[in-house]
Amino acid sequence: MGWFVGFIAGQQATAQSDSATTSRLSNAVSLSAVTVRAIAPERFLAGQKIQRIDSTTLLQFRFASITDALAFNTPLAFKNYGPGQLATVSFRGTSASHTAVLWNGININQPNLGLTDFSTIPVAGFDRLAVQYGSSSSAVGSDAVGGSILLGSTPSWQPGIRLMVGQQIASFRNNQTHLGAQYALPLGASWKLSGKSLIYRSQLNNEYPYTERQHYFLEPSTTSQRGLIQDLTFLHKSGRQLSINAWLTDNDLIQSPQDTLARERTRTQSARLLATYEANRMTIRVGWIRDILDYAKGNLNNPSHTQTNRFITRIEREFALASNRPYQLTLRTGAEWSHYGTRTDGYGGQLIEEDRADLYALLRFQTTRWLLSANVRQAFVTRFNPPLTPSVGAEYRLVQQKRFTLTAKGAVSRSYRVPTLNERYWADLGNPNLLPENGFNLETGLATAGALSDHLNLTAELSAYRNRVDNWTYWNPTTNYHVENLQLVVARGLELTTGLIYTQADWKAGIRLGYAFTRSSQERAYDAYSQDVIGKQLVYVPLHSGTLNTYLQQGRSRISLQMQANSRRYTTFDNSQFFKGSVLANVVLEHSVNWRFMLVRIQGQVNNVFDTLVLGVKRNAMPGRNWAINLIINFPSNTQ
């Protein structure tokens, strides 16, 4: 949303959400840069759209993967192989490796594949979720071509210790458990500590009572997921802060488990450790990430193995060039260095190492009506030359009244993507001489927020964009599947989101509507058959998609309807085959009660209430109508 306040929303209490509009309006005051701990992309991309998924929504998707949370709340399109199986994203008509996924500011895309399997990211794994639309490589770095997904941890400073137990029991003998604690305490006179510990497990047995739906088979598969989160934040009264974040994940997918010869196991494990020190407008981050990918067929004891380690350091310094005037001018400069080491059977088994470095400068100028940003980044990669990546953006408050604002936005940005390790190092097929993909993104929009009455608040945003990516890489069959910079993809689209919230006394109701038109096509002829492909919509990207979320709440009871619809999705490059459009809907009933010293939240949900047939990439049916009961107990009960 606008520059004004949106940026603090993530920093403030997590439970407010529906009132975000009002808080945004009332807090429309300039903020001192020091208090803002939001990571750079959320503050330095003027003119671009950012969408924060509110905490109530996250609580509803508490036991889901991030795929569901995003599919029902954003226009992001997913290429889904089945429940608990590989899910990759297409953001604004780009490919799966064109979305940066940041965890506390660090890109966690799996570097060999250059993408994130969203089925391995449970919503329980983070406190904040925001979606940054459009190219933002200047502020984010590699991969932010279609957009970025921002995951974050938020410390809670409420003193004391709170325990949490969550359990889901769902159809198909699926179940999940969360156990956690949040704590905050003073450490001496000057320091205080906030911490969160969470372990989670889920077991999707997917024991469907049917083997087919409308003559499409369901694929037998099981997924076991385990994870551990440990966040510690030490805050000094001067504002200095040290945080340590750790996230361990282990995702174990077995397809066709019933057949010892044909079964396939994909095990994805990640360890992510991050230490951040913030003081005097300076931020220092040190991170270490290990990604392990094991794949085996038949005999599960001898998988093909991929392991990649990354060591990341980043230092950022912010300068308030002018802050006590009617305008603010902020410069944030940063340098990053990371070291990659990867060992993969497919690269020949030897250790391949490389260094990556980034230098960037982000400038932000703000008056009561204007917000301007100008950013530039230069990345350096061993054996690869990323381009200089600038961006400029502007927002102007066209109407600024006490209860109504209208903001016009525009941004121009270049983007780049460091080719994946597979693209550069895969034995024989990889191409170490790949050129950088060259992305150029234009966008403009209008955003409004207003109080229609004392009880009724409206937000709306309309965006239009054109994102042209040249030298798009392609595993070219003509040259025996060597990777080459062959394609030119142009994505253009429109996005409309509106929200209306009604509040009166004990009652609250809301509706959020999103619509996206996404036209994305390959435009260059590079072989004899490309005439059948040029100008055709990219596969698995629906031309039209929409979401609708509505709820009615009275006191501590709430009924919600979540809907997602999309038009046909083509499955072949020449658009000769497609999956039909579909409408999915979930209904969630929630109620919270205080029982003794506990706060008990019960959710009952019916997923796919219309029993819609949706197909996965392998043309298998997704499950039909199914249910889940979620129980979340917090104690002591004087907490959320």
Next chain:
Amino acid sequence: MKKQWIKSIVVGLVALSVWNCKTSDPEPTPYESGVFILNAGNFSSNNGTVSFLSRASQTVATNIFQTANPSLVLSGGVQGYTEVNGKGLILVDNNTAGQDKVEIVDYATFKSLATLKSPDIENPRQVIQAGPNKAYISCWDVSGDFSAGTFYKDPGYIAVVDLNTRTVTKKIAAVKGVENMVVVGTEVFVGSNAYSGNKTLMVIDLNTDSVKERIDFGSTPEPIAVDANNKLWLRAGSALVRVNPATRLTEQRLTFSETPGSVVISTDKQAFYYTLGGKTYQISINATNATGTVVISRSFSTLGVDPQTKRIYGTQNPLLYTQAGYVIRYESSGALVDSIKAEIAPSGFYFR
């Protein structure tokens, strides 16, 4: 003759009155005569189809199984097709174990009559007529990991299908990687996929549906066809081999510089077409050395010969199976007729 004519009218009128009571249209038979193109689809996308090409047309009717059966789906690669007594059998190979099937359809309307599924059918490879109302379907069985050597289950099997009951009545344990089958008299000669490593030519007795003999063959035998002299031809390594089906003895071995591809027999069964080194050749069944004559100066991934027109059909695919492939037609002289867009990965023909 006249009597017959009057009889026809009477029968026709009766039929018409009955039909009027039922008020249903007669089943159209859109696929009475023409060419069925078997499209394998893209690996793991399970999107194979059957397209229909009327001989005079340059446009295919796409996915005719879906057209005839809107509520059903093939969902797999189309691996083979044949007809037995007015019924078509479509082999559907899904990328996931347990999801392969055989759709049995009415040959003229393509309306589904029955579906054979796992565990009866697992990795179906070829279907042949094995009697007036009987079909044999060679099946690899569940396949494992190629690099671990478990891809071809040992042995594969042949599913015996009774088209009256539309069920698999028997599974004949066959050879590893079982694939091509050729009927000679009351016997079926069964070979396997060139990569299976199996070197046994198996003979099955059509009357008893049981294995009659296993012949050690030296290299992997891939039966192709029976020629005009009733001799069996197989491909073995880079050679075309003529076998006397009665004595089981090899009569001729034509060894090529490399493995000849897409070998099909001509309509008169006097010659074979094959591809080699980027060209398409013809070679007589009486040849004494492996020197064919060039018919078309390019090669194809699959060849077919239309028995009605003697035209040669070749398939040409874009290198990625993510867009439609083409069928290119030639006169038997090798003169180009036309090029027709099919569906994803055309890789087989059935001419009717």
